Amino acid sequence: MSHNSIMHEFDLIKQCFTNWPQQHNDVAVGIGDDCLLWMGTTPLVVSADTAVSGRHFPEFASPEQVAQRVFLPAISDLAAMGAKPAFFTLALTLPKRFNDDWVIAFAKRLQQLSVQTQCMLAGGDTTQGEQLTITLSVHGTCAHPLLRSGANVGDDVWVTGWLGQAAAALPAVLSRQENTVPNAWRQAYWQPQPPLKFAEQLVGIVHSAMDISDGLAGDAQHLAKASQVDLALNLNSLPLDEPLRALGEEGVRHAVAGGDDYQLLFTADSSVQREILALANTENVNVTKIGSVQAGSGSVKWYDNQQLIDLPWQSFQHF
Amino acid sequence: MSHNSIMHEFDLIKQCFTNWPQQHNDVAVGIGDDCLLWMGTTPLVVSADTAVSGRHFPEFASPEQVAQRVFLPAISDLAAMGAKPAFFTLALTLPKRFNDDWVIAFAKRLQQLSVQTQCMLAGGDTTQGEQLTITLSVHGTCAHPLLRSGANVGDDVWVTGWLGQAAAALPAVLSRQENTVPNAWRQAYWQPQPPLKFAEQLVGIVHSAMDISDGLAGDAQHLAKASQVDLALNLNSLPLDEPLRALGEEGVRHAVAGGDDYQLLFTADSSVQREILALANTENVNVTKIGSVQAGSGSVKWYDNQQLIDLPWQSFQHF
Structure with a gap:
């Protein structure tokens, strides 16, 4: 991959995944530092969920469908605890062949879901790999979680x-x-x-x-x-x-x-x-x-x- | 994959990744529920890091080397904030060809690193994919993180x-x-x-x-x-x-x-x-x-x- 395309990709990812409308009062630092910073004091529940193309959704799924099939099952784990969504991190492993349009459409749908569920995108990592693989780590608050x-x-x-x-x-x-x-x-x-x-x-x-x-x-x-x-x-x-x-x-x-x-x-x-x-x-x-x-x-x-x-x-x- | 091998794999993963010695007082519920439960009240810093085989480490890396190349860079993000490691989740996407010995050796080394850095394995997800891909979400505590x-x-x-x-x-x-x-x-x-x-x-x-x-x-x-x-x-x-x-x-x-x-x-x-x-x-x-x-x-x-x-x-x- 040329330097130019690396830089382009970096800019695209930055453009697509920063400054989303959904924020959280207790996330003092979001994307942009080495870690995000959570200042909340209520108990936090956390779940990590991976979705792999061809296994958790068909390879022909649209970027919007992928966003749904990744985000909503992860959020379901918060519901299972009776928790209120707070923030999530996105680990996105993208094959080379995925073009800008795919990333833009995926990010747009994910942003809608973030707003709908009031769950802020607060960090993540984007990498290149052979197979589309997405891990969300969702965090929610709940004073007395359901076990x-x-x-x-x-x-x-x-x-x-x-x-x-x-x-x-x-x-x-x-x-x-x-x-x-x-x-x-x-x-x-x-x-x-x-x-x-x-x-x-x-x-x-x-x-x-x-x-x-x-x-x-x-x-x-x-x-x-x-x-x-x-x-x-x-x-x-x-x-x-x-x-x-x-x-x-x-x-x-x-x-x-x-x-x-x-x-x-x-x-x-x-x-x-x-x-x-x-x-x-x-x-x-x-x-x-x-x-x-x-x-x-x-x-x-x-x-x-x-x-x-x-x-x-x-x-x-x-x- | 037959039902038997699914069950076998489930048992293997359970055996390798539960009941690790490193625990954390503020993790009230770890692996085994829909989410882990964090009861701490100090500010938490969180970072998600993905390592893909052939990109972040060579394909010929030993399971122990993979564990090191995945865990230590993730922990570095906590150091960057001046935070004390608390817990992490492990999202492990394994190709079919990886055998039991690989998983056992990887888990053993990861457990050593968990103990050394006092960072508890508190949740995760194991999936099958074409390429070894590992996302750690590390969580640390710090009253006044370094930005x-x-x-x-x-x-x-x-x-x-x-x-x-x-x-x-x-x-x-x-x-x-x-x-x-x-x-x-x-x-x-x-x-x-x-x-x-x-x-x-x-x-x-x-x-x-x-x-x-x-x-x-x-x-x-x-x-x-x-x-x-x-x-x-x-x-x-x-x-x-x-x-x-x-x-x-x-x-x-x-x-x-x-x-x-x-x-x-x-x-x-x-x-x-x-x-x-x-x-x-x-x-x-x-x-x-x-x-x-x-x-x-x-x-x-x-x-x-x-x-x-x-x-x-x-x-x-x-x-």
């Missing part, structure tokens, strides 16, 4: 949203026949909507939470283990939209074992059911009670019409 | 260490003829030693600081611009070791424009010279006064035997 380990015996088990849509969309997305599936499925894949505002307000009301990005079955197991309880979940209660329900067993499999559901699994005392429903209503979030927490040592028990069953599906793997 | 923007007119300009060694070693490293260069050069390349403890103690004594990982010439420019001053630097004062000095102009070029010097550039009032020298002595760090800060608007002026000269070299680019 996986807080579930109590007797709690109700809840999920947000409609399950399995993104997984159901995936074959059509990969074969570039998106128009064969419902719009809601495509949206769930390309533009997941983690219930951030709803999650923030669950703090103090619910006992435990996590996101179910790797699929309900596997993630429920993680919550059960972390809390040292069993979860009894009802297949019949899962929130499946009409088109997914019409697929029969395949639809249920997407909901249970599919991935990319950037929704919440949470547990709460039954006394707060009304409060949860009212919040969900205000925030326009779908919530569904799918089971209960029982004494145990970290298992998930699945029921189909009150019958204990063996679940034949494994958890999600990225293509 | 690039604090230089005052009249300050002395200092650097730590011996400049240009890593750059001078690079051709021999890449052609696998390391034994043709001095051991200190090889060490500077493979195992840089950012002056962490020294830097922490500069807080309250010096006015500005940064690391010079991209080469003194370019980085001095960044400090001058951030502080809106000029830096007058003397070529003759630069700390070159004997073998580098023996190279003549090429040696000077490595010191001025070479990269990978994970050393500090800092400015301080001349009244604290004694204090700086005493600290350097205690911490066994080489420090050299290389110039002074003048009124100006962000330029670096180079002098050779009191003669203002035009510097013919550009800043460092990764191979």
Whole structure:
């Protein structure tokens, strides 16, 4: 690479990724020094998420779609803690063939998402590599974060949203026949909507939470283990939209074992059911009670019409 | 990838990257939830650094060498702020061909470095990709971080260490003829030693600081611009070791424009010279006064035997 093109690239990156409108009062120094400086005093939650082209999104994804598929799943980890987004760093590894237009479009969409979620871009690193690879480190604030380990015996088990849509969309997305599936499925894949505002307000009301990005079955197991309880979940209660329900067993499999559901699994005392429903209503979030927490040592028990069953599906793997 | 190998890999990663000895009192939740939880109340500095195989280290680097080339430059950004390392997240993108032994050796060396620098591994993400790509997000604490923007007119300009060694070693490293260069050069390349403890103690004594990982010439420019001053630097004062000095102009070029010097550039009032020298002595760090800060608007002026000269070299680019 010539010196000129290095300088050009440096200028382009600087132009695209500095002076974004979204700022944060507690970020005293952002991009431009050796480190960013965070002056906040509330507890901070942090998550690092990597998305690799051809694995976490198809190679043909547009720059805007890439921005969405990278940023929104990362933000989902903040929602899972009930945290309020604060700032993030962007580590962008770009192949040589990516041109200026790609970078400009990617940055523009990422900036929109930053503004929408009030999450400031405060640092990062741009490098060249053979494969588009993006790591976001997202930081959020929360006085009393929701942990996986807080579930109590007797709690109700809840999920947000409609399950399995993104997984159901995936074959059509990969074969570039998106128009064969419902719009809601495509949206769930390309533009997941983690219930951030709803999650923030669950703090103090619910006992435990996590996101179910790797699929309900596997993630429920993680919550059960972390809390040292069993979860009894009802297949019949899962929130499946009409088109997914019409697929029969395949639809249920997407909901249970599919991935990319950037929704919440949470547990709460039954006394707060009304409060949860009212919040969900205000925030326009779908919530569904799918089971209960029982004494145990970290298992998930699945029921189909009150019958204990063996679940034949494994958890999600990225293509 | 079969389900079994996914599970195997998951277990391997879990085994290698959890339960490390280095912990931090203010990390209330580490690996295992959706986010890590930081409960500290002192200001936090954060830096994200990506290293790509074949660019930031040669493809033939051993797993231990990769760990060093990834971790130590990242830690250098904390030193540049005068911060105390606290915790980091690891985003590891591994090609399929990397075997268990590689992961185990990499993790082992990274763990040693984590213990040595008291920087806890608190979260991360492991993904598969075509090219080994590693992003660390390092977090450190500092009540009053050293910024690039604090230089005052009249300050002395200092650097730590011996400049240009890593750059001078690079051709021999890449052609696998390391034994043709001095051991200190090889060490500077493979195992840089950012002056962490020294830097922490500069807080309250010096006015500005940064690391010079991209080469003194370019980085001095960044400090001058951030502080809106000029830096007058003397070529003759630069700390070159004997073998580098023996190279003549090429040696000077490595010191001025070479990269990978994970050393500090800092400015301080001349009244604290004694204090700086005493600290350097205690911490066994080489420090050299290389110039002074003048009124100006962000330029670096180079002098050779009191003669203002035009510097013919550009800043460092990764191979």
